[in-house]
Amino acid sequence: MQKGEMFLGWSTKEDIRKRGGSGGLVTSVLAAALDKKLVDSVVVLKKINDFEAVPVITSDVNEVLNSAGSLHSVPSNFAKLIANKNLKVALPAKGCDVRGIIEQGKRNTIKLDNTFIIGLNCGGSMHPTVTREMLEVMYKIRPEDVHGEEIEKGKLIFETKDGKEHAITIDELEEKGYGRRESCRYCTIKIPNNADLACGNWGVTGELAGKATFVEVNSEKGAELLQNAVDAGYVQIQKPDEKGIAARARIKGAMEGLSRKWKEKVFIPMDNRLEYFRKELENCIDCGACKTVCPTCSCGDVSKCTEFHYRGDAYKMSMYHLVRFLHLADSCIGCGQCTDVCPVDIPLTRLYRRFANPVQEELKYEPGMDLRRPPYFEVKLND
Numbered sequence: 001m002q003k004g005e006m007f008l009g010w011s012t013k014e015d016i017r018k019r020g021g022s023g024g025l026v027t028s029v030l031a032a033a034l035d036k037k038l039v040d041s042v043v044v045l046k047k048i049n050d051f052e053a054v055p056v057i058t059s060d061v062n063e064v065l066n067s068a069g070s071l072h073s074v075p076s077n078f079a080k081l082i083a084n085k086n087l088k089v090a091l092p093a094k095g096c097d098v099r100g101i102i103e104q105g106k107r108n109t110i111k112l113d114n115t116f117i118i119g120l121n122c123g124g125s126m127h128p129t130v131t132r133e134m135l136e137v138m139y140k141i142r143p144e145d146v147h148g149e150e151i152e153k154g155k156l157i158f159e160t161k162d163g164k165e166h167a168i169t170i171d172e173l174e175e176k177g178y179g180r181r182e183s184c185r186y187c188t189i190k191i192p193n194n195a196d197l198a199c200g201n202w203g204v205t206g207e208l209a210g211k212a213t214f215v216e217v218n219s220e221k222g223a224e225l226l227q228n229a230v231d232a233g234y235v236q237i238q239k240p241d242e243k244g245i246a247a248r249a250r251i252k253g254a255m256e257g258l259s260r261k262w263k264e265k266v267f268i269p270m271d272n273r274l275e276y277f278r279k280e281l282e283n284c285i286d287c288g289a290c291k292t293v294c295p296t297c298s299c300g301d302v303s304k305c306t307e308f309h310y311r312g313d314a315y316k317m318s319m320y321h322l323v324r325f326l327h328l329a330d331s332c333i334g335c336g337q338c339t340d341v342c343p344v345d346i347p348l349t350r351l352y353r354r355f356a357n358p359v360q361e362e363l364k365y366e367p368g369m370d371l372r373r374p375p376y377f378e379v380k381l382n383d
């Protein structure tokens with residue numbers, strides 16, 4: 001097995017195959033890595049309900065096996081979770097999680113050689129609160145009655161406990177202000193080739209549709225992970241056919257094209273930038289939550305930008321944000337987490353991207369995409 005190869009695969013354990021997002025391969029690869037001591041720990045989401053889960057770092061194979069399934073409305077921030085812990089770890093990661101992990105690797109808070117990243121294709125994720133409201137307003141179902149969810153052919157489908165399926169197109173949901181996070185709409189990392197493996201359901205056709213995962217091996221570490229799971233009897237794999245490979249490439253192209261259109265729609269040029277930023281930021285209460293969740297920030301608790309938290313100047317625009325705009329110009333990955341946590345609903349990701357888009361385009365640099373390139377600006381905060 002080597003870098004560049006593609007496979008279709010599924011769990012050899014029947015219950016994991018059923019509970020998995022598409023065949024349970026990811027869960028089984030993670031469990032096998034732990035079982036055969038390729039890693040000491042694994043990160044998974046411990047499900048509370050369909051909208052809530054907590055990320056756990058575990059060395060218990062059963063806990064890993066229990067985590068099978070995709071939770072489209074659960075935010076994850078795995079980069080910060082594993083930073084500064086010196087783990088030999090395997091974990092699932094959407095494109096933005098992978099980018100956060102690689103950026104932390106560049107800042108020496110995560111040892112990338114000891115980190116096995118199983119990338120999940122991602123068409124987008126949803127905010128849990130927005131999803132609950134959407135279920136009641138658009139689907140006319142109670143969130144407590146939801147039993148499962150899936151995305152198929154551009155539709156978001158919820159299954160209720162009575163076995164019925166409720167489907168609405170993502171386009172219609174987004175027209176009405178629901179659906180994916182804004183940052184997911186313009187994100188172009190739909191297949192995470194920056195992870196060791198890229199896994200998803202695009203390209204799984206015919207009888208295997210919904211029952212197998214399409215895996216692309218992106219690195220030697222990825223090959224080691226998958227081979228280990230095959231050798232340990234946790235997964236079964238076969239080569240995909242040309243039709244499946246072509247379908248996957250076609251969907252990827254269409255999704256990336258759609259993202260570029262969203263980017264144009266969201267970031268329309270504006271005349272009075274200063275007034276715009278001042279207006280958007282005037283309600284900031286200087287809580288610092290955006291910095292706490294930011295997967296690329298590695299300044300720690302004591303850093304220069306926190307020195308700019310002054311309640312007085314927070315009235316119109318805190319200096320804190322000006323420092324963060326500069327910090328993130330080359331390193332914002334557009335994950336959307338700052339917007340998610342802002343208690344006064346400032347669309348922070350959109351503001352940060354307003355700065356980051358032109359800088360990253362000019363530098364031809366997308367943070368978290370390429371391991372070999374260091375961050376452009378080395379800011380030594382405590383000098």
Ligand SMILES: Cc1cc2nc3c(=O)[nH]c(=O)nc-3n(C[C@H](O)[C@H](O)[C@H](O)COP(=O)(O)OP(=O)(O)OC[C@H]3O[C@@H](n4cnc5c(N)ncnc54)[C@H](O)[C@@H]3O)c2cc1C
Nearest residue numbers: 020021022023024025026027045069071122123200201202
């Ligand atoms: C938010 C989201 C959107 C996705 N969109 C697409 C798509 O558009 N096209 C596509 O081909 N595939 C998409 N996928 C991937 C797909 O749903 C399956 O995860 C993938 O095919 C692997 O299936 P599996 O059965 O092998 O995974 P499983 O064996 O079910 O393992 C899934 C793993 O992912 C973890 N996980 C679950 N939810 C999250 C989350 N929100 N964030 C991080 N980790 C999580 C679980 O803890 C588990 O370890 C998406 C996944 C997620 C989480």
